[in-house]
Amino acid sequence: MLTSTFQRLQAYLDSQVIGQPDLIKQLLIALLADGHILVEGPPGLAKTRAVKVLADCIEGSFHRIQFTPDLLPADLTGTDIFRPETGEFTFQSGPIFNSLLLADEINRAPAKVQAAMLEAMAEKQITAGRETYSLPALFLVMATQNPIEQEGTYPLPEAQLDRFLLQLNVEYPDATSELEILRLNRGEAMGARSVEPVQLTQKEIFAARQEVLNIHMAEEVEHYIIRLTMATREPERYSDQLASWLQLGVSPRATLALDRCARAHAWLSNRDFVTPEDVQQMTYPVLRHRLLLSYEAQAEGIATDTLISQIIEQVACA
Structure with missing residues (x-):
């Protein structure tokens, strides 16, 4: 039952992201294996679109973070905010507290930000000040990086790379897929590519993970x-x-x-x-x-x- 649901989800994602079947399959495997994925490939190959379409099919929140050299750890994790009316500090959670996180061009952020990502990916928690906060039970990071342009980038440390479950190299689509992308963009192929969307609850995902382990x-x-x-x-x-x-x-x-x-x-x-x-x-x-x-x-x-x-x-x- 759950297998057929995931197979229908795979078919739907393939209909929405044309010419990238390996990317779709590896995304689902990462979801089933409870791990993070690093996607490497030139711009414009539907890396962002793939995770957005997947996020739309899953019960849970989605956020995209554009990594830049001036990004600070607090921009990612959140920070303590002083409330004058109470005279106390309260924690304002950052964008990392989402179920699906797209870390776009992750290798453009400096070491301090990568250290914050390290704790989140390895232990599903964030430390801010003296407190430690748990991330959602369903937590998947899909990070992208451009293998061509290296100016203004920071190579990811081996310790962080090891915490990615998978690395997928995305290639250009073939001529047939490229033509279909062209026609789909004009709205001409909507009928031919119409596949019923699939909605997954977190309960179904956790049950599927248990079936995988068995x-x-x-x-x-x-x-x-x-x-x-x-x-x-x-x-x-x-x-x-x-x-x-x-x-x-x-x-x-x-x-x-x-x-x-x-x-x-x-x-x-x-x-x-x-x-x-x-x-x-x-x-x-x-x-x-x-x-x-x-x-x-x-x-x-x-x-x-x-x-x-x-x-x-x-x-x-x-």
Whole structure:
């Protein structure tokens, strides 16, 4: 029942955000796995539109924050306001106290703001002054960054990158999708793309998350996940080339993320068990922002996805 609801939601989102099926699917997986997503891609590829359409389908509040170099932590978290009529300070919550948060161009904010994001993403709470405030039970951050323009940006620290469940690289749509976008923008394709909107309650989301956790994962698949993550820490066991490309492997947080995302992928595929293919499909978005390439790999122009492909090829499924 819940699986069919999410599949209908996926179909609706695909009808509203044309040419980005991977982005839509990964958004739903992040929602099911209770994690945050980092989206990297050039401007104009519907990153903002995708999360807005998803927010419209979910019971909960949505807010967009445009990250800039002059942004302060209080602009994000809120601050204590003095009330003259009572002579007391009261906390005025900031935009981060929303269920769905779009952090647009997150790498343009300085270190102090990133530190505030770190606590929110890791612990679902905010500390302001001497008090700590809990964030909503449903809390999803979708952050975007432009991989091309680097002027005026601050690279995200590894500790913060590790707290993103997934990193998704958004590509340009193909010619067929581009034509459909053109016609949809003129209103010519509304009839052909009309799919009934879906409304999800938070109760349904939490119930779906529990179903995802209950998906069966064989012991062999668990060991496969462990071998994949261990290969990033001990690449010399597999090949000298991998060892020369990798400077730093992934943390146990990546193992947990791969487990939950593989389960969510299987659940969305309407299966009650996880296959090695589910794990392989999710290895790229789970690992690509957590691996640190060596200077040698960067000099050779090796992409992180190329390295992940090598790991998948060399690590046995069973």
